[in-house]
Amino acid sequence: MQIEKNIVVSIHYRLTDDNQQEIENSFGDIPMSYLHGHNTMIPGLESELEGKQAGDKLNVTVTPENGYGEYSDGLKQQVPADAFAGLDPEPGMQFTADTDQGPMPVTVVDVNEEFVTVDGNHPFAGQTLHFEVEVVELRDATPTEIEHGHLHGHGDCDHDH
Template identity: 85%
Template sequence: MHIEKDIVVSLHYRLTDDQHQEIENSFGDVPMSYLHGHNTMIPGLEAAVEGKQAGDRLDVTITPENGYGEYIDARKQDVPASAFEGLDPQPGMQFTADTDQGPMPVTVVEVTDEFVTVDGNHPFAGQTLHFEIEIVELRDATPTEIEHGHLHGQGGCGHDHDEGESCCNH
């Protein structure tokens, strides 16, 4: 079996930055699983594993345009501290902000008495990413996973379902 659309891919990865500093590592832990071909993985990584099979190992460099995009300064802004009333925002905390484009995850980067600076860029935006990958297991996706465009059950949406129950209300 080779990786193609509608295949569930389980892989281990080690992610480093341009300075070879480790950012994330799944080796020795549970492999990451995703449904291939449904835009649930960064495009460059999905393209790199296309056609590969279980047991394959590869090193992949992903540029920002094929990863989490370029860093966009306009996604960083100061929000009046009063908007966080009842909360205690701290740098590194993440919130979902209601924007004109819909809900957007933001990260708190600075807090003053008057403003909370939030950043709507992905933490890896603008970065070239280096992956060491080992493809562990492949399987055909279930019809429900294909219909919903994501994994179900263990390693998928985080919980099992009773017969006929859906995790995403489709």
């Protein structure tokens, strides 16, 4: 079996930045699984995994345009501090903001008495990412997973389609 659309792929990976600083590492833990070909993986990594088999190991470099996109200053903004009434925002906290484009995850980057500065960029936006990957396991997706476009754990799907 090889990686292609509608295959559930389980991988171990080590993610580093351009300075070889480790960002994430799944080796020694539970592998990450995803449904191939359904836009649930960054495009640059998914395309490099196409055609691979269980046991394959590879190193992949993903540029921002094939990863989490370029960094956009337009996604950083100051919000009046009183909009966070009852909360105590601190740099690094993440919230989901209601925007004109729908819900958007944002990270608090600065707090002062008047404003809370939030950033809607993905934390890896603008970065070239370096992956060390081992393909651990492959299986056919279930008809429900294919229909819904994502993996299902044990039990029924807990959302509407």
